[in-house]
Amino acid sequence: MPKRGYxxxxxxxxxxxGCLKLIEAKGPTGFTLSxxxxxxxxxxAAVYRHFEGREDLIAEAARQGYEIFGDLMEHAxxxxxxxxxxxxxxxxxxxxxxxxxxxGHYVAMFESGxxxxxxxxxxxxxxxxxxxxxxxxxxxxxxxxxxKRPPPAMFSAHIWALSHGVVELFARGSPGTISPYPPExxxxxxxxVYLRGLGLISPDA
Amino acid sequence: MPKRGYxxxxxxxxxxxGCLKLIEAKGPTGFTLSxxxxxxxxxxAAVYRHFEGREDLIAEAARQGYEIFGDLMEHAxxxxxxxxxxxxxxxxxxxxxxxxxxxGHYVAMFESGxxxxxxxxxxxxxxxxxxxxxxxxxxxxxxxxxxKRPPPAMFSAHIWALSHGVVELFARGSPGTISPYPPExxxxxxxxVYLRGLGLISPDA
DNA sequence: TGTACATCAGTGAACGCGCGTTCACTGATGTAC
DNA sequence: TGTACATCAGTGAACGCGCGTTCACTGATGTAC
Numbered sequence: 001m002p003k004r005g006y007x008x009x010x011x012x013x014x015x016x017x018g019c020l021k022l023i024e025a026k027g028p029t030g031f032t033l034s035x036x037x038x039x040x041x042x043x044x045a046a047v048y049r050h051f052e053g054r055e056d057l058i059a060e061a062a063r064q065g066y067e068i069f070g071d072l073m074e075h076a077x078x079x080x081x082x083x084x085x086x087x088x089x090x091x092x093x094x095x096x097x098x099x100x101x102x103x104g105h106y107v108a109m110f111e112s113g114x115x116x117x118x119x120x121x122x123x124x125x126x127x128x129x130x131x132x133x134x135x136x137x138x139x140x141x142x143x144x145x146x147x148k149r150p151p152p153a154m155f156s157a158h159i160w161a162l163s164h165g166v167v168e169l170f171a172r173g174s175p176g177t178i179s180p181y182p183p184e185x186x187x188x189x190x191x192x193v194y195l196r197g198l199g200l201i202s203p204d205a
Numbered sequence: 206m207p208k209r210g211y212x213x214x215x216x217x218x219x220x221x222x223g224c225l226k227l228i229e230a231k232g233p234t235g236f237t238l239s240x241x242x243x244x245x246x247x248x249x250a251a252v253y254r255h256f257e258g259r260e261d262l263i264a265e266a267a268r269q270g271y272e273i274f275g276d277l278m279e280h281a282x283x284x285x286x287x288x289x290x291x292x293x294x295x296x297x298x299x300x301x302x303x304x305x306x307x308x309g310h311y312v313a314m315f316e317s318g319x320x321x322x323x324x325x326x327x328x329x330x331x332x333x334x335x336x337x338x339x340x341x342x343x344x345x346x347x348x349x350x351x352x353k354r355p356p357p358a359m360f361s362a363h364i365w366a367l368s369h370g371v372v373e374l375f376a377r378g379s380p381g382t383i384s385p386y387p388p389e390x391x392x393x394x395x396x397x398v399y400l401r402g403l404g405l406i407s408p409d410a
Numbered sequence: 411t412g413t414a415c416a417t418c419a420g421t422g423a424a425c426g427c428g429c430g431t432t433c434a435c436t437g438a439t440g441t442a443c
Numbered sequence: 444t445g446t447a448c449a450t451c452a453g454t455g456a457a458c459g460c461g462c463g464t465t466c467a468c469t470g471a472t473g474t475a476c
């Protein structure tokens with residue numbers, strides 16, 4: 001990568017990347033705008049050419065996260081078709097894969113306290129991405145025996161909560177919460193038991 | 206509460222309380238030592254009479270949290286006896302109740318990044334509290350049909366993850382993650398489905 | 411009960427520092443002719 | 444192709460501010476006799 005002179009060339013992206021790195025290291029409220037600028041090799045004042053401030057920077061990081069997340073989810077969903085069950089399981093795995101591969105984005109999206117309604121672009125990206133999850137859950141929900149079918153929104157909330165919990169507690173370096181099992185296995189087995197409880201998987205599978 | 210003069214009387218507790226309040230409002234890295242002092246109506250310098258610094262203050266908040274948590278868990282566990290199932294479900298409900306009633310403590314304990322091994326007192330409190338959860342899971346685990354019994358550690362990791370996820374996503378004001386169901390119901394039904402999947406509850410209960 | 415003294419828990423001033431934000435500026439790039 | 448000029452993206456100095464931490468200090472409390 002060539003060393004640039006007075007003009008950075010791609011400062012906006014560089015700032016987002018610096019922001020993501022800092023979020024991973026110190027959490028969404030643990031770094032300063034000046035640190036982000038330094039990370040990108042630039043004066044704090046330069047940040048204002050591209051963002052309104054620190055929060056605006058994080059919101060952009062979150063937006064980009066939702067874009068990536070949405071793409072991954074759609075791809076996973078399509079790949080699992082035409083079976084509702086396999087499409088669902090595929091999105092579950094993709095969820096965890098995303099959280100592990102893009103921890104900074106994940107935090108910016110779900111732990112930064114930035115409202116999804118902060119700006120229309122962010123809202124649109126989030127709505128699309130979360131829509132895929134909902135859809136996968138609704139598809140599968142159709143296959144649940146009617147007498148034990150929970151509302152799709154509840155069903156999807158359960159799965160999301162389990163996934164999020166696994167990410168937070170076991171897929172991070174969080175000390176004191178180490179599990180002897182890899183997060184992938186925990187999530188897969190956890191979802192498996194849950195689906196069995198709904199009659200979606202045969203009892204002895 | 207009488208206005209005190211030069212001597213505060215119970216500054217240490219007041220600082221912990223201020224810290225908890227600030228954690229709730231701004232997250233574990235979102236406030237300063239000076240703010241905590243101000244919250245307690247005292248000079249920043251006074252903090253050093255009781256704590257080594259900001260992190261030490263948070264660690265004490267976490268320790269107190271684990272003490273309360275441990276007490277609640279033990280009580281819930283005992284109350285559910287002698288049935289392993291009802292003891293287990295009782296601790297599950299108590300977990301969520303704790304998270305809702307003591308959000309500052311909860312964050313200090315599980316989201317602050319403070320290591321459980323920071324000091325022996327903290328470690329002892331955490332070990333005791335988490336031990337109750339493990340025990341409840343192990344008891345119940347005995348009742349799972351042998352052919353579908355997951356290792357107790359995995360079983361308890363699933364439940365903890367589900368509980369934590371419900372707390373993080375649905376029991377907070379986190380915008381954009383609102384669910385139409387109260388967190389209590391989500392957790393209760395989620396655990397219900399899960400236990401059914403393990404054959405611990407009859408399929409048509 | 412009174413007094414002298416030790417201990418304790420807070421003050422407030424001081425320090426150097428990094429922060430966010432603004433501003434006039436300047437070097438680099440793009441474009442019209 | 445060359446040149447003049449507009450636009451753009453960054454600089455660096457400046458500002459006032461709140462931070463963490465230290466220090467000698469002082470007011471309040473506890474205790475010995």
